[in-house]
Amino acid sequence: MAIDSITGTRIRDRRVDQGLKQADLAKQVGISAPYLNLIEHNKRRIAGKLLTDIANVLSVSPEQLSQGATPAVLDQLRSAAAALSIQVELARTEDLAVRFPGWSGLVVAQAQQLAALQDRVRVLTDRITYDPELAGSLHQVITAVTSVRSAASILVGGEQIDADWQARFHRNIYDDSVRLAASSEALIRYLDTPDVSGSQHQTAPVDEVETALAAIDYHVTALEGTGRVDIARLAGSFAPLGGTALHLMTRFLQSYQADAKAMPADRFGVAAKAAGYDPVALSREFGVRVDAVLRRLSSLPGAAGHPLMGLAVADASGAMLFRKPVNGFAPPRAGAGCPLWPLFTAFGRPDQPIRAEVALSDTAGQRFLCYAIATPVGAAGFDAPPVLHATMLVISDPPEGSAAPIRAGVSCRICPRQTCAARREPSAMQ
């Protein structure tokens, strides 16, 4: 039904809601009741002064009667319904938005709040359930407590102990208490995060690297030229990275430098646009591996007119080695992600590029075009277990494809799809 063809219906609904008789409204705007009846049944078009007069009597704007709800509000309402896979009267969405703008706003606000909470649950689940840093800290605390308990029990056991042994156990208890204090402080610092949704306190090295790279949109200008660059010095410039984070940053920059050298910025950006961001075509054109092209594409700056592109690199255990999140795509960094993503299915077809469209099941079907490939790492050797890394490029909101997209989630804990063959555990969102 065309938008302006139900103006009459909106007038009637508003009038009835307000308990106003047709004859009374007609009289107030200076027309006959039968004529208003024709308008209300969409048999007469209405505009101009008469529409304004009726709107004034009904205490709404003329646009609310003639245009209904804005497309943005309608999209948000439909998204809210789709997010929880609940059957609603989708055909009457506009009706809802026009007749009950306040309630519609509440539905939209709640859907947005739910999405924010889903994101918070994902981050917290990631931190508490799967984070090796937390497991390591707890292990250190328990080990130190065991040692203190054991040594203290010996000293207070009532049996005669040689003076040298006594001194040794006293020293051990002191050393362990110092270690315990340090481990406990680290644990408290880790858990005492005031805000996990935004500018959170970073503790994991991979988080620190991700934050530093996000600040430059994952585009390292210093490595895009032809001059020599001291990688160690460049990595050190990302203060205050240190230790493992500095090592991870150095490794990222080395890989970036090699990719930039093989695919120079001045040619690559133009070639990528010309090829429609097809990684295989670019691989042939530049004579490089597909996974290198995927990394290089993800470094293209959005400001230069390229689409928003994210990246994920994982090993066969599911651990995330690198990720560049993009609009709605933020896989858990410590495993337990959704195995339906091409990033993981690529492990079943090593060295074979995969192109697939994915729609998120928990954010109203947001779509991504994904290119993925699993490639061997390390030197080849007979009878060695294969070590593969999978790399996946994610292009946000691509033009709609002809094939049905793969319905995937972020992780089982926050995915509303109950009937999924890949489900590992119940959803926390039900």
Place this chain on the structure above:
Amino acid sequence: MAKRVLLIEDEPNIIEAISFILSRDGWTVHTHEDGTTAMAKVLALPPDLIILDVMLPGRSGFDILRDLRATPQTAKTPVMMLTARGQARDRDLAQRLGANEFITKPFSNADVRDHVRALIGE
């Protein structure tokens, strides 16, 4: 001759405490800190009882236990697992792999002493 206990554990202060209490109880205690070379140490000794930590550098205690049970010379050697992870699944895994006892950190000295006596005492 006192029976030999091999303690495979990488935490120096825990090694010292357990060695002390078991030595005082009459056992001959040998220690080893590395998971990768633990099997070689076992075969060279060989011990009457192995106290085996789960989280070791190089190889996990579970992997070592699997090898112990698959090796004829050590298939029946009593093994007591030590771990900081007291979850049910770890206990189940240790039992399935053939551990004789399983105690979790933080344990008491009496627990260790009692289990050792139960496993290899006269």
